[in-house]
Amino acid sequence: MQYQFYMPVKIVSGEDCIKKHADLFAPFGKRVLVVTGKSSAKNGALEDVVHAFNLNAQSYEVYDSVPPNPTVESVQEGARIARDMRADLIVAIGGGSPMDAAKAVAMLARQGVQEGDVFAHKITDDVLPMIHIPTTAGTGSEVTPYAILTNDEKQTKTSISSPALFPKIAFLDAKYTMSLPLPTTVNTAADAISHAAEGMLSVRAGALSDALARQSLRVLLGELPALLSGHFSYESRKNLLFGAMLAGTVIANTGTSPVHGMGYCLTYFHDVPHGRANGLLLPVFLEICARKDPARTAPVLEALGMPLQAFSENMAALFGRRECYDDSTLRDYAARSARNKNIKNCAVHFEEADLYEVFSRSVGGR
């Protein structure tokens, strides 16, 4: 029971929570930059924050050019806009991409970083305050100190991380997720499930993060019937958003594992959505963990609430026909993943051969 835990984001949850707590935007200043994706805000969230800005007599601009898997260029552009308008506050609306991009924007707006040096930059506390509004239920970015950006130099996705990147407030309103397409819903849920399971296997896992992870898995996997049927009640949407946030609090303290490191290959080179990539790899990863270190893995399998075989079948049913890559490609990805720092974060040591086994049994066979 040796661990650290820190999650200083104020969470405000419930239907119309932004309207009901519009005053919470006010203390941060008069000029707000909204960072979002082209479609991320088309669910009522943008209207709700604009309503709040008007009540607070705050001016705002909207930067809505965050691409999926945000690039350094896009966050540099956002930061330029934030500086030009002398923004006091960044409000992020969207899934993982806009929420992560907003963190980099908030940092770059205040800290002069040469292009290309973003990943090596030592982040100071001088970061614009942020308020995050998730419109998917997966990334948990609203409660983490991480921003994952595309790293073209290393041909992967790389995390920038600092306690200064925790948002000040996260507004969780499931109504923004009601009309999410089924694939996005499934992929983001798989991402959250992966966060909780990977977090439990982290060398930094502790009693508190484990408790949150178990609760997250209970809530998220309780929605398997909805995920498999594609029919989501408001209650289901609330549960998925809640479970994803819980999983975010887990990885905020534990970091992720080889699954994420491997998944980045599939996303970087093949545009496999991030959550789907994790979800495709997670079952075999857990199987190898159970084989290599049964005692360390047992609590994770127990937290799934079903045999690993049943979990794997459920995940397979969610993802349908899966991607297949040829053997030499997967050997290359295993070698790349072995260099990812996530490897050392896992309590079960994964050799390159193990990573290759995960890849080949999950997305091999062409």
Place this chain on the structure above:
Amino acid sequence: MQYQFYMPVKIVSGEDCIKKHADLFAPFGKRVLVVTGKSSAKNGALEDVVHAFNLNAQSYEVYDSVPPNPTVESVQEGARIARDMRADLIVAIGGGSPMDAAKAVAMLARQGVQEGDVFAHKITDDVLPMIHIPTTAGTGSEVTPYAILTNDEKQTKTSISSPALFPKIAFLDAKYTMSLPLPTTVNTAADAISHAAEGMLSVRAGALSDALARQSLRVLLGELPALLSGHFSYESRKNLLFGAMLAGTVIANTGTSPVHGMGYCLTYFHDVPHGRANGLLLPVFLEICARKDPARTAPVLEALGMPLQAFSENMAALFGRRECYDDSTLRDYAARSARNKNIKNCAVHFEEADLYEVFSRSVGGR
């Protein structure tokens, strides 16, 4: 699922965590005031922080005159010392009394408050940073924004509350609790159990605080065999400290209920230890909740993991021969408790007659 959650304390846990993370004391400044009770620090905690101060070249003074149920006078004196030495950081070592007193000291050292106005004072953010080290497993003060002080004017204990009163860091090392006397162990555990149960019945309870409360009750009540036998392994001590901290994160977000309001009467007028007072009253309180609002109370009873009757019997076995007060006294306490703001915080409404019933069935009959 409409709730807010905020708990910005960094939790550092594990054996020798202070020695291992002595550097965490350094960033707050060069002069430290340690606030503790006469015996609170006699468990190795003071040595460990002094070791850290020496490593960091920090100077320190020790204010060890915090009485049980701290008075306004004692915290004013602590604040005077803090000002005189120009303290940069307050380090609290002890149970609820020193930890709560330290919060008031940290506030009063920076904010000029006329004697007697402490309870009416609007607390600003200008509070000395604090690091809290619990040496009992009960209060949860290390993760709450509350300081409970004796209020002689109103003849009760009154809470001062502000997000500014959250400590920056809480160090949780169960070794400091190993030699706690049995009554203190039982009373403080009862306090924590009460926090978790009361938190679930708060009008401010939410999905996250409920999850933490359920986990807290699971861990704390899992130690009933140890509490009943009086034999505590290191593992038991760790669990009690962990469960009490979890319960603290619950009340940090939900506040407490009529149990605490009633308990303050027994403590103020009869020096019944705070946790014992809550523990004596909790079973009948829960019984009345279940009678008045079975649906709202059901999840709390379920979280106990045993029938309410068994829970009541266990608590009775823990407390042994109980205090008895005469009827007119308890009618007076019921009237006093009905004016406590905790009443409105409970999802089940308690009339004065209900409060009287709790008192008379719990500590009546003389």
